[in-house]
Amino acid sequence: MSGGLIQRGPRELKSSGNSNSAESSANDALQKNGFQLGRTLGIGTYAVIRRATYTLDNLKTNLACKIINRKKVPKEFLIKFFPRELNICVQLDHPNLIKVHSILERNEVVYVFMQFASKGDVLGYLMKYGALEEHQANYWARQLFSAITYLFSHNITHRDLKCENLLLNEHYQLKIGDYGFARYSISKRGKDIYSETFCGSIAYAAPEVLGGIPYLPKNADLWSCGVILYALHCGALPFRSDRPRAMLVAQVKKKWVFSSPAKDNLSPEGKDLVRSLLEPNTEKRINLDAIRRHDWMKETMFQILMNKYFDKSGQRK
Structure with missing residues (x-):
């Protein structure tokens, strides 16, 4: 997977399955793909935002990650709003719009990696x-x-x-x-x-x-x-x-x-x-x-x- 990858749909993450919990298994899978999750930046109605990094060829990129658990969101959001958001955000390319880096999926959890705004809002x-x-x-x-x-x-x-x-x-x-x-x-x-x-x-x-x-x-x-x-x-x-x-x-x-x-x-x-x-x-x-x-x-x-x-x-x- 190359840096700056944007995909039309979430890509399924796979791991060795040796971890003892779903969360550590997901973290293992993310790390194998170059991603590392950090501290929580915020908690929204349907998502958690965490700091993240992506490393490729020893070059580290600071990112933010929006994490959505499909099992914990309303059906209307899952069917109507969330697919629309993913479809739109992967197409955006402008210096004054937050750009998506990658979208990955592990079981029912979707990870949307995007540019990190280090100076807040x-x-x-x-x-x-x-x-x-x-x-x-x-x-x-x-x-x-x-x-x-x-x-x-x-x-x-x-x-x-x-x-x-x-x-x-x-x-x-x-x-x-x-x-x-x-x-x-x-x-x-x-x-x-x-x-x-x-x-x-x-x-x-x-x-x-x-x-x-x-x-x-x-x-x-x-x-x-x-x-x-x-x-x-x-x-x-x-x-x-x-x-x-x-x-x-x-x-x-x-x-x-x-x-x-x-x-x-x-x-x-x-x-x-x-x-x-x-x-x-x-x-x-x-x-x-x-x-x-x-x-x-x-x-x-x-x-x-x-x-x-x-x-x-x-x-x-």
């Missing part, structure tokens, strides 16, 4: 350092929308965009991860596919999702991007409620304001883009093409923002 970064300066927010936003452009161009929607799913590599490059709710948005006949499933977190869900009506997932993804941009600028979320109905009312009535530091420091162009994304009327919400042409997304704006914080020698003003 954007939520953790915001909790540690607070709101971003505008040039940094712009830098990450450009990476976010670059990834979204790639997904949409392949008729894929994420449906669970949130700060927790924006991961950071060793260079603090942003990468979208977790494709558990991802799906194709266009049918084989070329028609839009409306979603009816409630996906993701309430705080990032678009009004049409909370309203329980069939929705176009691309529109909903862009609303979630608006929530993310607000969080980058303000270090908080625009809508905070555990009750979907109350959240929906606040969204529709646009009951949100820019909090500090964005209230006083964010450029008019930056504020305009956030407002355009957090538009409850889907017919008026900004689309991806308009986002890419927006003044705040232009290269000249990034240079203006950099000049605001740094002099020509690169020293902070």
